[in-house]
Amino acid sequence: MPATLPGLLDRSALLPLGEQHPGLRLLLISACAGAGKTTLLAHYQAHCLEQGRRVLWCNLDPADNDPRHLAATLFSGLSERGIISADVPALGQLPQWLLEQLAGCPEAFAILFDEFDVITHPDALAFIQQLLKVLPTHATLGLASRTLPELNLGRLRALGQLHEVSSEDLRLSLEETSHYLRQCHQLALAQDDIARLYQRTEGWLTGLYLATLSLKRHEDPSAFINAFSGATPALSEYLGEDVLARLDEPSQRFVLQTCVLAQFCPALCDAVTGRTDSAAMIQALEQDNLFITATDEQHLQFRYHGLFADFLRHTLARRHPDWVAQLNRAAAQWYTAADHSEEALEHLFAANAIDEAASQLVSQVDHLVENGHASLMMRWLSRIPESVREQHPGLGVAYAWALIHARRYKEALQVMESPTLADQQHHIRCLLLVINDRVTEARQSAEQLLPRLPCDSKSPYRVTAYVLASTLYYSGRYDEARQLLGSDRLREAQSESPYLRDVTDSLEALLDITQGQLDSGMSRLLAANGRSRETLAGTPPVGFPVLQTALCLVMYETDALEQAHHRLNELLPYAREHAAPDSLITTHVLLARITYLNGDRQGWMRYLAELDQLGRVSGSSRILCSSWLERARVATLENRLDTADHAMRSAEQHSDWDQPGILITANDVDTPYIARQRLNIAQGTVDPDDLLQAMNQALTRHQHRRALKLRLLLAMALEACKQPKQALEQLTQALGIASPVGFIRTFLDEGAPLAALLERWSVTFHGQESALGIEPRFVAHLLQRCHTGPAQEAKAQESSPNALSNRELQVLRLLALGYRNREIAEKMFLSELTVKSHLRKINTKLGAGGRTEAVSIARIQGLLD
Structure with a gap:
């Protein structure tokens, strides 16, 4: 019985079985080393025996290149199985006599040759060609070969008498890989680990089998799979002994020289190797199934199998370490001449030509930034030492830009404030200052920079204008913010940038909401969203997190929880990748609240934990603070006051962003002060005068949404301090402010204490809403929602x-x-x-x-x- 891969899946579906191929003359399994050729041929042998056919299996070796030796091998096996006569013919006549015997054989039989790639001599190949010609219709020849044999296959193919199986056919699918690892080898692997191993091996059977040998004794399968490569000892040994060593010297040299190329064509290979016949070499490697794959239909571009390429690069570094830089430089020169700058840069870095890479990268920065290649920039720039970056100020700015997209905001600002860039007034620095919540500095920097930017300065002007408008808003200078948002120059810039248009519309809407005009902000956002969806239908708008987060905020505030939840879930994946702190905080906190209201406490905790993680990555104290503020709010409402106090102390440790006179969008009503006052009310330690003063300050600054929240807390504080009349007076004013424009969650989010106060108000002022300037049924609606949240409402509908x-x-x-x-x-x-x-x-x-x-x-x- 031939040797096969242990535990291999049954691949007999690839074989011509039964009556589906009645005239089959040749079964050709031509595939790369370790693809499972022998195993598949063994499957065919078993099926032939099951059908009552006689089978001769021959493991060929180089001696069989002599037709007489090959004929003798066949005679011995065929006569022993009774397929031909055992009479020995005259000396020298064996090959011809054997062909005549086979041509007249009345019984069904199969001759199977394994390792047919050793047959290279023209006379031996001519004998096989004759054998194919004389085989009767009930006989089949099966060949398993690493190379495509030089036989005339066209006629057989045209007559339907040839069945071919290739490397691609023998690759396992992801599903088959999972079955092979879990069922055949009893490996308890996670699906993610299986997917990674499949990606590395590309379904190559021997690669998978060798991996299983190590996985069975490895304590950390995930770590092994992450490190699994062509340099892994068992795999490297196999590829070295069974693949590379079998190549002639010119082929070995060629594959080692071209392994530095992720993808290659003949012209590139000529440039790297100094040859002029790379096209012929590539064609020969393809015919030999040497782990080479065409990446296009025209067969102009090629690549090596990932594990084979790993092995070759490891071998190159060990045998010819001086070649590595030389080959990569040659590749970089070819790519530069072909105007493929990204590939050229990859090879310059691989050649450790850092100065040259830095110089070339400077010329590509604008292109890379415009096309959003942040991760690519990060990979390159992180490999350039700071001392080299300092020689090229443009690289420093690009590095800061890449760090922004990686959410490493503090590091990005440190880069922009390095000695080389500190004296520059740059729009990226303005943006980083506001992202890092240094609002006053950001405003001052943007005020100085914006008038100096030329009219054709598109991206710098847009970013700087956005920063200035945002910081004017955050600083309470609302009229100046609106004036800038409505300026002719900014309106002109908006016509060229849907992103800027979405951002400015969002800022204006948020200004409305902050100043208590929720209905106006809602109308503005609905119009902006309709236009954005209309003009960018089918593609996610660039400004999606900003505009959509603002819209979700309004949905939540107006108690459209179902719609808000749906849209937030749509937004979340994009926000995770692209959103700045405000959008991240709003998205996660709103999702956490809605999930909590729906009775899913684990989901609430999960969203806050993710927000924590994002805060740690970005170094944003405001993000971290926001997650603790939400924990403190819920613990307070649940009367778990010790837990709430612990959460408050954690939030206050991250409260350096909370500056007097500064209101930042995502935290206009979620601040350490407001959360602490809520807890003080629950603990019975609140000072109503302190809240009254804070509310009046907010009113003076026209921060009406914050003032509304503070007024509700003041009403609750007065109630707790046994001042019921004053409490109802403050609540009446709050209801009169909120009901015409639709503030709802501002009330409901205060839970049972406010609900009790609303109940008392309803009894005291029943039927007097209109006289008090309060929309009819507004209080009744609030009370209904206090007692029937989304989860309770669903249950009520069922009953x-x-x-x-x-x-x-x-x-x-x-x-x-x-x-x-x-x-x-x-x-x-x-x-x-x-x-x-x-x-x-x-x-x-x-x-x-x-x-x-x-x-x-x-x-x-x-x-x-």
Whole structure:
């Protein structure tokens, strides 16, 4: 029995079996070393024997290049199996006599040759060609070979008498790899580990088998798989002894010289090796199945199998260490001449030509930045010593830009504040200052830089204008911020940049919200989102995190939790990769809150843990602080006051960003001061006068959303301090401010203490809402939502299927106010189809025949009081 790979999957599906190939004359398995050729040929042998066919298996060796020796080998085996006569022919006539015997053989049989690649002599190949010609229709010749044999196969192929199996056919799929490792070798591997091993081996059987030998005794499979390469001892030994050593000297030299190339063509190989016949060499390697693959349909570009390339590079470094730099420099020169700068740079770094790489990179920085190659820039720039970067200021800026995209904000700012760049007024430095929450410095820097930027300075102007507008807003200089956002020059820049247009619209909307104009901010964001989706349909807008985060904030504030949750989940993967701190904080905190409200505490903790991780990577104390503030808020609402105090102390350790007079978007109502006051109320240690002073400061600065939050806390503090009249007075003012514009979650997020105060207010001022300037049913709606969160509402619907859901009540109220379907959809952040669906359910539950009747029945039932 021939040797096979232990535990190999049954690949017999690749074979011509049964009656599907009645005229098969030649089975040719031509594939690279270790692909499973022998095993597949053994499968075919077994199937032939099962069908009652006689089979001769021959392991060939170089001696069989003599036709007489090959004929003698065949005679011995065929006569022993009774396929031909055992009578010995006259000396010298054996080959011809054997062919005549086989041609007249009446029984079905198969002759299987393993390691056929050793047959290279023309006379031996001519004998095999004759054998193929005389084989009867019920006989088959099977060949397993590393190379494509020099036989005339065209006629057999045209007649359908040839079945070919290649290296590609023998590759395992990911699913087969998983089965092979888990079932055949009983390895308990995670699917991610299997996927990585599959990617490294590309489904090559011997590579997988050799990996299993080590995995069975390795304590850390993931670490082994991560390190598995062509230099791994067992694999390196196999490739050295069974592949490289079998090549002639010119072929060995060629593969070692070209292994430095990730991808190659004949012209590149000529330039690197100094040859003029690389095309012929590549063709020969392809015919020999030497782990080489064409990467295009035209067969102009090629690559080596990843593990084989690893092995060759390891061998090159050991045998010819002086060649490495020489070969990479030659490749870099060829790529530079061909205007392929990225590939040229890769080879310069591989050649350790750092100064030359730095000089060439300087000329490519603008192109790389414009095309968003941040990770590529990071990989190159991190390999350039700081001393070399200092000689090229442009590289310092590029390095800072790459660090921004890697969210290493503090490191990026350190680069921009290095002695080489410190004196430069640069838009990247302005951006980094604001990202690192150094708002005043960022504003001052942007104010100095913006007037000096030329009209054709597109990216620098856009970034600097955005920084200045943001910092004016954060500093409370709202009129100046709006003036800049509406300036002619910025409007002109917006026409060329959808990103800048989204950002400026978002900033204006956030200004509205901060100043208490939630309805205005909502309308602005809906219009911006509609335009952005319309002009960039099918592609995620560049400004997606900024615009969409602001929209999610409004959805959450207006209690459109389902819509906010859906959109936040869409946003999250993009935000993880691209968003700045404000978007990251808002995205994660809102998702955590909605998840918590839905009863998923583990999900709430998971989002906050991810925010923690992002904060540590970026070095942003505000991100870290925000995650602790949310923990403190929930612990306070749950009356776990010791836990809340611990979380508050952790938040306060990261509160260096919280400066007097500065309001930053994601934390306008989530600050260490506000969270501490909430906890003080729960602990009974609050000072209402302190809250009154903070509220008045916020009003003076026109920070009306923050003032609303502080007023609610003040009302709760007064209630806790046994000043019920004053508490209701503050709550009345808060309701009058919030109800016309739709602030809802600002109230609901304060939980049971505020709900109790609202209950008392409702009893005290029942029926007086309109007289007090409060929208009718606003308080009733707040109380209903206090007692029925999303999870409770779902349960209530299950127990009372005819009761209107909170969302249906909202639709019904807007319907009663005379709004059309489209207007209702816009106000509730729904599609018109969803609104129509709600209306159908309302009609069904109320037994109404239409919109007017539904409103009438709802009034009778007191649903619209």
